Amino acid sequence: MIFGEVRVTAHSETEESSRTSRREISLVDSVIVSESKNILYGHRSDQLLNMDSHTFQEFQSELTCSICMNYFLDPVTIDCGHSFCRPCLWLCWDEAQSPRCCPECREIIDKAVFSTNIVLKKLASLARQATPRSDSSSGEQLCTAHREAQGTFCDAHKSLLCASCSDSPEQAVHSPSPVTWEAEECREKLLRKMDSLWKMTQEMQGNLNEEVSKSPSFLEYVTLRKSMIQGQYQMMHQFLFEEEQFQLVTLGRQAEEILQELRDSKIRMAQHREKLKEMYRELTEMCHKPDMELLQALEDVFERIELVQGQKPHPVNPELSSLHITGILDMLNHFRVNNGTIQGWANRYMSLSEEVRNMIFGDDGATEDPQSVESYAAWGVEAFTSGRHYWEVDVAKASNWVLGVCKDSMTSGNYEGERAFLLFSLKKNNHCSLSTNSPPVTHFVQRPQGRVGVFLDYDNATMSFYDVCRGSLICTFFSSPFTSPLKPFLCLSSP
Numbered sequence: 001m002i003f004g005e006v007r008v009t010a011h012s013e014t015e016e017s018s019r020t021s022r023r024e025i026s027l028v029d030s031v032i033v034s035e036s037k038n039i040l041y042g043h044r045s046d047q048l049l050n051m052d053s054h055t056f057q058e059f060q061s062e063l064t065c066s067i068c069m070n071y072f073l074d075p076v077t078i079d080c081g082h083s084f085c086r087p088c089l090w091l092c093w094d095e096a097q098s099p100r101c102c103p104e105c106r107e108i109i110d111k112a113v114f115s116t117n118i119v120l121k122k123l124a125s126l127a128r129q130a131t132p133r134s135d136s137s138s139g140e141q142l143c144t145a146h147r148e149a150q151g152t153f154c155d156a157h158k159s160l161l162c163a164s165c166s167d168s169p170e171q172a173v174h175s176p177s178p179v180t181w182e183a184e185e186c187r188e189k190l191l192r193k194m195d196s197l198w199k200m201t202q203e204m205q206g207n208l209n210e211e212v213s214k215s216p217s218f219l220e221y222v223t224l225r226k227s228m229i230q231g232q233y234q235m236m237h238q239f240l241f242e243e244e245q246f247q248l249v250t251l252g253r254q255a256e257e258i259l260q261e262l263r264d265s266k267i268r269m270a271q272h273r274e275k276l277k278e279m280y281r282e283l284t285e286m287c288h289k290p291d292m293e294l295l296q297a298l299e300d301v302f303e304r305i306e307l308v309q310g311q312k313p314h315p316v317n318p319e320l321s322s323l324h325i326t327g328i329l330d331m332l333n334h335f336r337v338n339n340g341t342i343q344g345w346a347n348r349y350m351s352l353s354e355e356v357r358n359m360i361f362g363d364d365g366a367t368e369d370p371q372s373v374e375s376y377a378a379w380g381v382e383a384f385t386s387g388r389h390y391w392e393v394d395v396a397k398a399s400n401w402v403l404g405v406c407k408d409s410m411t412s413g414n415y416e417g418e419r420a421f422l423l424f425s426l427k428k429n430n431h432c433s434l435s436t437n438s439p440p441v442t443h444f445v446q447r448p449q450g451r452v453g454v455f456l457d458y459d460n461a462t463m464s465f466y467d468v469c470r471g472s473l474i475c476t477f478f479s480s481p482f483t484s485p486l487k488p489f490l491c492l493s494s495p
Helices: 013-042 053-062 085-096 119-129 179-234 237-289 291-296 301-309 326-337 338-345 354-366
Strands: 075-077 083-085 150-154 161-163 350-351 374-379 388-394 402-405 421-429 429-439 440-443 453-456 462-467 472-478 487-494
Touching: 013 301, 053 301, 083 085, 085 179, 085 237, 119 179, 179 237, 179 291, 179 301, 179 440, 179 472, 237 301, 326 388, 326 453, 326 462, 402 462, 421 472, 429 472, 440 462, 440 472
Parallel strands: none
Antiparallel strands: 075 083, 150 161, 350 374, 374 487, 388 453, 402 421, 402 487, 421 429, 429 440, 453 462, 462 472
């Protein structure tokens, strides 16, 4: 049966008929609750069995899910007043293309999480146990030794017993229980497993959506990085042309490999999600099996559930290699600023408060113990108005850092592109990301572990950052002509 194909009212149902339907639901619920209290609390424990046929059929109807047409299984009552099995409702909404709505009255439902209707759950369990079952439908078997109906279940031996077997001395220590009791307890165990399966299914859907969204930005970045590398090699002599082509080919190959990993990851996540849903459907169907069939089908189901849950795929981290550029550092060292400028930083720094630190690094710079974090900002003494300038900063001990140039000290927390050209390195959940602010770009390359080189070409309005340890390019700014003096700027945050 396809979930969601249930009895529905026309979409044109009038508001008056909707209110009438709700009053009828409320009236029926009131009758059920009134009758249920005596049954649930033991005042009339044989009430279900003593009902006449018509009354019992009506009672069954009110305890039947309109989606699966079986007794309620972990029932929930949604905002419009209708009740359904939680598994049925989740699967129905998950497979529906339209916004969440009631499968019966089609009223739009905003809330997605509902508590179990305890009264309906207990009543459905009682009705399930009290419903007469024929031998063929219930799977009742005869004991081969005593030729009696097997109505009890021994949990220790996982076997069905007749009354005579249950009373035998060897079963005295095991306390066999009625089949209906054991079946209901088994359903509860399966429901708990189904709940964890569904949570993993929803989590996997979120991971899948996130994985799908990575490809467009990654493709855009690959195109951008090609232009960066080409720009770098235009600054170098013609004899480096072959190395430039080699790097572009390597980038293309790595990009294709990473894109293939992303595609494979999307497939794995989608397949794992389908496995989780298939297992969920299987357990749903198993819960609706007759008691005898349910108990006999439990041989390996829990092991298969654990196996599926343990096969969760991990997301891909798209990161390109930082390849060495021959002679780049030697060339840049020709433009290294004098030692006085570098040493002058020590005389022009300030410690940052937690508020300022969070303005610079955002939530990624936050910590549970702000007092354990040492953060400071510094800027150079000299302001550059022309020429080419290169300097290096050691960031090995900094968990988060910002490097670049700015017009002034920028202690106000304004780091817009018109005032600064900055490279950010932020660490979150043991994952480091590199980004720039002008334009805002995330860079899918390896994070430098030691010194970072900063090169400013004021006359050509470009600025580049380098991984000194690898001798490779991190990123390059291409700006409109600079019109104001620029000072070296850094901000470091260390735990």
